[in-house]
Amino acid sequence: MADDNPEINPAEPGASHNEARRTFLKQSSLLTAMTFTPGPIVQAAAAQFDEKVAAAFEKVPLKLEVNGVKHKLSVEPRTTLLDLLREQLHLTGTKKGCDYGQCGACTVHVDGNRINSCLTLAVMQEGRKITTIEGLANGDNLHPMQEAFVKHDGFQCGYCTPGQIMSAVACIREGHAGSEGEIREFMSGNICRCGAYSNIVAAIQEVKNGGQKV
Template sequence: MNHDHTPEADGSAADGSRRTFVKQAGGLLGLALAPPLTGFAERFAAPAKTLAGPTDLTLRVNGTARTLRAEPRVTLLDALRENLDLTGSKKGCDHGQCGACTVLVDGRRVNACLTLAVMAQGKEITTVEGLAQGDHLHPMQEAFIKHDGFQCGYCTPGQIVSAVACVKEGHATSDDQCREWMSGNLCRCGAYPNILAAVREVAQKGGAQG
């Protein structure tokens, strides 16, 4: 009886398969343990280029270019208050939740406590100090005084700056809309009805210029 597959032949084939597997596995392991290509390694080993230490910054604030020296990590709020003596913007929560630090950057409301000063270079920054024209108050400032839109006054600068932008954005056409778009500015004294009255009056008169 003719047997095409003998035990010896099967054993040899099995040994050959095992040897082939071991060789392939060894090759893969060697490839995995081999050092990476030089360029790849150097790319990851190269030190990152970062700014460190104080550097010169130029901020255009209320229409005037102001130069200061500060570290890249300094916030816009601290740069305004500590370096440029513009203390109208207040530091409330320092987490972007209360709105006391609100300023305008290129006409848009931002929380200065969450914005790095270096990010505001080349942009137009407006603080509460820049709203009045000399002794002539901005219509929003006048409205806040008329409607007694403050008590302790700590949040007032941020409220006024935010209100100016709110009206210019067209987001003060109704009481509910105004409340929604001013909700990022908190008044811990609870002067909201008076603030709302001031903002709505300016919106109705179309006097949010500046």
């Protein structure tokens, strides 16, 4: 990464430039190939050649740790942390419920703090430690919050659940689970359209009152 010296950053300077470059590449590769190759191969060749070049220009290196696993990646700067987790690392437990930071389904922990992974770029998390729902259990042993969600039926369709659980764990760690009212306020960033709120609060209260380490 080209800290302090933007000019040597390997990333391409922008869309219009990319588009012009791509048009040029596509046309030139087509022109050279067209005279002696059947149509489908021309297309495939143009596409592949182009993609490789484009990829080299458009991606930047990224190192981060997810659920204790270190990753060395190459990503487009515009890739959000959420899309990186779901589409590239196949950690689909983190959910996309709105993509605008308005529902909390994408909640993960970054260096222990809960955030909405849809509103941060993956490259901004260089060197950080990410924990997702897949990293919460200890092997086959569920995290106490996961156990409590099952016991209190803190979900219905299950789609907001990973975000609720990540948020619930943080809610206790932050010291925001002191009363039912406080839990409801500090869980309000996680929408459950099925409306399992009462049960989620019961699960959090049980874990909080049980005094287990979260």
